[in-house]
Amino acid sequence: MNKKRSSSTEDILGHQFGAFYKIPIEKFFQFALSVDCVILGYHENGLKLLMIERGTEPHKGKKALPGDLVYPTEDMELAADRVLKDLTGLEDVYMTQSKSYGQVDRHPIGRVVTVGYYSLISVDRYQPLASSWASNVVWVDVKELPQLSFDHNQIVDQVLTTLRERVRLQPIGFELLPKKFTLGQLQELYEAILNTTFDKANFRKKILGMNLLNDTKELQTQVSHRPAKLFSFDKDKYESLLKKGFSFEM
Amino acid sequence: MNKKRSSSTEDILGHQFGAFYKIPIEKFFQFALSVDCVILGYHENGLKLLMIERGTEPHKGKKALPGDLVYPTEDMELAADRVLKDLTGLEDVYMTQSKSYGQVDRHPIGRVVTVGYYSLISVDRYQPLASSWASNVVWVDVKELPQLSFDHNQIVDQVLTTLRERVRLQPIGFELLPKKFTLGQLQELYEAILNTTFDKANFRKKILGMNLLNDTKELQTQVSHRPAKLFSFDKDKYESLLKKGFSFEM
DNA sequence: GAATCTTTTAGTTCATTTTACCATAACAAT
């Protein structure tokens, strides 16, 4: 990171147009980078968002996305993983980069550009960590989002828009459910995300017709009515269908 | 930009978890930010990409995306607009942010994080600028992409994947055509982007059935056969259909 | 001006998918 820098931007960066820089190249290395994580989970029939309550200014008292500065020698995906793990203890979960936000005045401390990430977690895997900041962590329903710190509302809105598009074309909904789930749960999940309703019988036919699910031969328990079968998503089946030209669509 | 910085990251940034920083906050402000633009145009039956040929090391001789460093007091969207305008003279064109790329070692000069943008331009509006670097500018067919500088292949691949998804769900294909176009041209465009073919009669029925196009009452000229009608995309119609629950799908 | 060529445009049929229901089976609880 501390390589010697030439003062000729053109020679080194090779950006061959734009104004010739009238300020030394060092002046360009004044940005900080952060990551902000939109951590989504599904429970109690709703899509929920993991947020922290800020105990310090600015924006004290408001809710904010969990995030952190990226270290100068750290890859940003790693920083996002770190934030997620510190908060939830979880690793190896679905995580995707969303957009980046860099308004000049978005942060009082200086030029901080933040990269949004979103991850989908299964709440049955999530155990709130008993660390110092765990008390400030809350699940918020995406339908009841309050005003958030900084530009975090914008980040969340973008993620939700992307998610709604993506969940229709990629089999990622399963990431939000336990390994074994009923078709009813899956349907409710899609209905919550897409804010719509499906015909139960047709939903079942459609999803089973894709041949992506394994019948675990187990049944739902502790329900006061006929228990539903438990299914699991078969990633291998999906991969092999993909090669044959299959495309998921909900 | 030169506000006084506290050495307590927690107090100022309010990132309430992660390691307590063992290095001073100044050390985090070592990043530079750049934008790289994937400028897409459609001509000669193919989707083309505007690239520059690097005249300097590193990656001398290779093709690269047009891009530039973002000034410390410049919004990144503005930087992307600036790059586009300097290269093509065009303003007010379709431009969308793609992903960001920040591998620690992606640039020899230091920690440069780049934000990808893609824009769709109508080549009939494009006039190559007669400036010093214009000689290095070339259109490259997306089907014949060579090895590019830095991580630019990755950026382009990402943009093309996104575009193919997006062009099916949003009426953005029109951005790549002249204001007035024939249905044949529109079909060829979709076929080029999605790498498929459509039945001509059915394509026509589908797109006209959406009621998004205006018949300009003009005809194609300078063709040696029956000229096709010229249509234009009616954005107002689209907006009002959207409100009624219409959703574009190709 | 007639014949020819190419492409646009309209229309028809058939297969497939989607949608909306209905009926029954299965299990838990009482």
Place this chain on the structure above:
DNA sequence: ATTGTTATGGTAAAATGAACTAAAAGATTC
């Protein structure tokens, strides 16, 4: 055994999509 609730299987109508045929329109050529 009865009741309640949900899962599950099936069917008919409606809408959509794919494949194809044929005619019409204008430019070009002779």
